[in-house]
Amino acid sequence: MDEFSFQINHDEFLEHMFDNLELPNLVRKQLEDMTEFKIRQAGYTTAGSPDRLNVVRSLRSAHARRIALSGGDRREIRALKKELREMEVSPDATDQQRVIELRERIKELNAKLKKLPFIDDFDLKYNNMVKVPSPSNKAVMFCVMDVSGSMTQDIKDMAKRFFILLYLFLQRNYKEIEVVFIRHHTAAKEVDEDDFFYSRETGGTIVSSALEMTRDVINKRYSPADWNIYVAQASDGDNWEGDSSVCTKILTEQIMQKVQYYCYVEITDRAHQNLWREYQSVAEKFKDHFAMQQIKSPNDIYPVFRKLFEKKENA
Structure with missing residues (x-):
């Protein structure tokens, strides 16, 4: 058996990691103020800036012009050359004066053809570029991470790894994407x-404070009419008693109607915590827009x- 090795670059590695992945439910949003446009080609024009010159189209036009202007002369040259050959193969019947006249005429016509410009200003064709309104598929991802005291260093490291993976995925696959980072205790x-990713601030746990901030930022900066809104939340699921039901109320009444997708990741090797049990009712109500997974x-x-x-x- 032979040993072998191969190398892949950074982009190839990320392409392999994120193959067949996407932001769920991504739709195109038409901006109300129509301020977003794309430049597209719309045919050709005879005037424009040098950087928009279409070389192939210009050369075609020049070739067609030369054919059109020289067609009659070329036909006459072919007829004269045919007559000249016939006279040269029959020397007995050769009229030297006629031969001289034919050669002079052919020379005159060739000189006339050479005077035709290879390309003329009339031949130049430019790409006609116009602005057209473009639907926007801009998206914003809210990364919400629990940094409370119940989150041990190992759990925080796993949460950070998850969000780093998510961040790389967004940067690699989407051009029009914004990321909002929210930490909470x-x-x-x-x-x-x-x-x-690096702050060491910690404290108790009130998850609803993060959801309230997410709601407020959405209302202030990201209109659902213009943005695809996504939320990824990571926590160990431990929350102050009574606050988990508040989280459910905020989600069902104030956030889920505005987002394309909400994913909750519970990071614990224990049994599911009270936040998970509360979120199950949200998952049942918003089956296509809410997902839950556990990382142990x-x-x-x-x-x-x-x-x-x-x-x-089936998307």
Whole structure:
């Protein structure tokens, strides 16, 4: 048996990891103010900037013009050459004066053809570019992570790995995508990427504070008429008693009607916690827009990620 090795670059590796994955329920949204346009080609024009010159179309036009202008002369040249050959093969009947006249005429016509310009301003053709309104499939992903005291360092590491995987997937597969990072313990806070993954702030657990902030940011900055809205939430499921029912109420009444997809990941190797049991009612009510998965160990992160974002054939 022979040993062999091969190498793949960064893009090829990510393409393999995220093959056959997508953001569920992604739809095109038409912007109300129609401020988004795309430049598209709409035929050709005889005037334009040099960078829009269509070389192939221009050369075709020049070739057609030369054929049209020189057609009569070329036919006459062919007829004269035929007559000249016939006279040269019959020397007895050759009229030297006629031969000279034929050769002079052929020379005159060839000189006339050479004076035809190879390309003229009239031949130049430019790509005609126009602005057309473009439907937008812009999307925003809310990454909501529990950083409370019940989240051990191992659980936080698994949550961060899940969100790093999600972040790479969004950057790799979607151009028009925004990411909102929200951390929470007893209070929620919108943070930047660096704070989201590296801040050590911790405290008690009130999950509803994160959902309230998510709701407020959506209402303020991301109209469902213009944006595909997604939420990914990671927690160990441990929540203050009574707050889980508040989370369910916020989700069912104020968030789920505005989002394309909401996924909840419970990171614990124990039995399901009270937040999971509360969220089951949300999953039953919004079957196509709400998904739940459990991560028990680091080995579960990638399989769970694929289950949450696998491409559906009937989509």
